[in-house]
Every structure is written in C-alpha cells, then in structure tokens.
Amino acid sequence: EPEVTQTPSHQVTQMGQEVILRCVPISNHLYFYWYRQILGQKVEFLVSFYNNEISEKSEIFDDQFSVERPDGSNFTLKIRSTKLEDSAMYFCASFRIKAFFGQGTRLTVV
Amino acid sequence: GESVGLHLPTLSVQEGDNSIINCAYSNSASDYFIWYKQESGKGPQFIIDIRSNMDKRQGQRVTVLLNKTVKHLSLQIAATQPGDSAVYFCAETGETSGSRLTFGEGTQLTVNP
Structure with missing residues (x-):
C-alpha cells in the first residue's frame, strides 16, 4: 500500500529556532495537509494545500508557519521561530479518494 | 462551534468479544466520515470510511454505521484481538x-487477553 513518509521522526530544537518538517505525500494525490497532535490530545488541523497554494488554514496556522511544495514531490512545514507550545507530533496527510497520514515528526522545543 | 465527539473515552473488552466505538458529530453538512486507529507514537491509520449516501459499510472485521438522523457514527470490531488495542x-x-x-x-480501546 502506498504511504506518506515524513522526516525526521524526531526533531529537538531550541526555542526561537526555525525548523522544517518534511513530507513526501502519495504520488497521485491532489490535496496535502499538515496536522498536529499535542501529547494526549486529539489531532488538530493546521493547513491544507491544493494546486500549489494554501486552500484552507486554521487559527493555529499563524504567521510563524508556512508550507511549500518546492519540487513537486516534497511538502514542507516551516516554523520560523519555535515556541515551547509548538512541541507536538506533526502529521502530514495526503488525499485523493482517501486520506492517509504519515507516521509523524515529534517536535520537541526546549 | 461544529465538533465531532466520542461518547466514551475508554473501552475495555475481552479478546474475542465484539467492540463498538461511538461517535457523535454536529455538522449536518458532513459528507464523508473516516475511522482511524492510532497506536502509541504512530500516525493515524485509515481503517474504514463511509459517505453520507450510505448507512453501513463493511470491511474486514470492521463495520461502520452511519445514522444521519441523529448524527451518529459507530465502529464495530468483530472478534477483537490484542492487536486492536489503540486509540480510535x-x-x-x-x-x-x-x-x-x-x-x-x-x-482508548484496551483488549484484555
């Protein structure tokens, strides 16, 4: 079965630093997403991306966040100046007929 | 606001029993519903989906029921196994x-051997 792959699996960063989380969606999918999950909580929507632009974003997705699909295969989430409360699991997902999730990147901000 | 919620935070069953996990949603415009299984430290894993033009869909050992009248969704797992233990x-x-x-x-579904 095709799968969404994410790297790195774990990222530790100092507060105020920039991080880039990477995702390779399923190749023939059309919609791409980032979600996050704070430990013990439900999965929360951040942003969706279609046709090389943001199609929808949540109130969590403020100016510190950005997404890019630089080369037609990778899909990245950048956090410009990380805060302690950005510590969470970040999941990439892609959708054509069904939505599939990657295994996530655990971001720890110290 | 619109929300999707679950009736029970935890469910404990014996191996071999059938499990039923319930979900209530409040957005009447919802068109597509999915059940995901999440094991510790992993991403949500697609289990089964259903569209609003259906009221039942069966997979391997799993059945999803959709009641649009009361905005209720359930996941039934037949012959639950220890490997089914996860958050749904x-x-x-x-x-x-x-x-x-x-x-x-x-x-959180816990299957006791």
Whole structure:
C-alpha cells in the first residue's frame, strides 16, 4: 500500500529556532495537509494545500508557519521561530479518494 | 462551534468479544466520515470510511454505521484481538472535496487477553 513518509521522526530544537518538517505525500494525490497532535490530545488541523497554494488554514496556522511544495514531490512545514507550545507530533496527510497520514515528526522545543 | 465527539473515552473488552466505538458529530453538512486507529507514537491509520449516501459499510472485521438522523457514527470490531488495542478516532469532512478533516476526541480501546 502506498504511504506518506515524513522526516525526521524526531526533531529537538531550541526555542526561537526555525525548523522544517518534511513530507513526501502519495504520488497521485491532489490535496496535502499538515496536522498536529499535542501529547494526549486529539489531532488538530493546521493547513491544507491544493494546486500549489494554501486552500484552507486554521487559527493555529499563524504567521510563524508556512508550507511549500518546492519540487513537486516534497511538502514542507516551516516554523520560523519555535515556541515551547509548538512541541507536538506533526502529521502530514495526503488525499485523493482517501486520506492517509504519515507516521509523524515529534517536535520537541526546549 | 461544529465538533465531532466520542461518547466514551475508554473501552475495555475481552479478546474475542465484539467492540463498538461511538461517535457523535454536529455538522449536518458532513459528507464523508473516516475511522482511524492510532497506536502509541504512530500516525493515524485509515481503517474504514463511509459517505453520507450510505448507512453501513463493511470491511474486514470492521463495520461502520452511519445514522444521519441523529448524527451518529459507530465502529464495530468483530472478534477483537490484542492487536486492536489503540486509540480510535472518528473524523468528518464537509462536502467540498479535500476539505479539512475534523477529528473527535478519541477512544482508548484496551483488549484484555
């Protein structure tokens, strides 16, 4: 079965630093997403991306966040100046007929 | 606001029993519903989905039931196995293709051997 792959699996960063989380969606999918999950909580929507632009974003997705699909295969989430409360699991997902999730990147901000 | 929620935060069953996990949603415009299984430290794993024009869909050992009248979704797992132990989330999305998934709170299913 095709799968969404994410790297790195774990990222530790100092507060105020920039991080880039990477995702390779399923190749023939059309919609791409980032979600996050704070430990013990439900999965929360951040942003969706279609046709090389943001199609929808949540109130969590403020100016510190950005997404890019630089080369037609990778899909990245950048956090410009990380805060302690950005510590969470970040999941990439892609959708054509069904939505599939990657295994996530655990971001720890110290 | 619109939300998707689960009735029970935890469910404990004996191996071999059938499990039923429930979910209530409040967005009447929801068109597509998915059940995900999440094991510790992993991403949500697609289990089964159903569209609003159906009221039942069966997979391998799993059945999803949709009652649009009362905005209720359930996941039935037959002959539950220890490997089924995980957190189960329902998710819903609206009519627009590719629109965001809204997740419920999750139910922790524990299967006792």
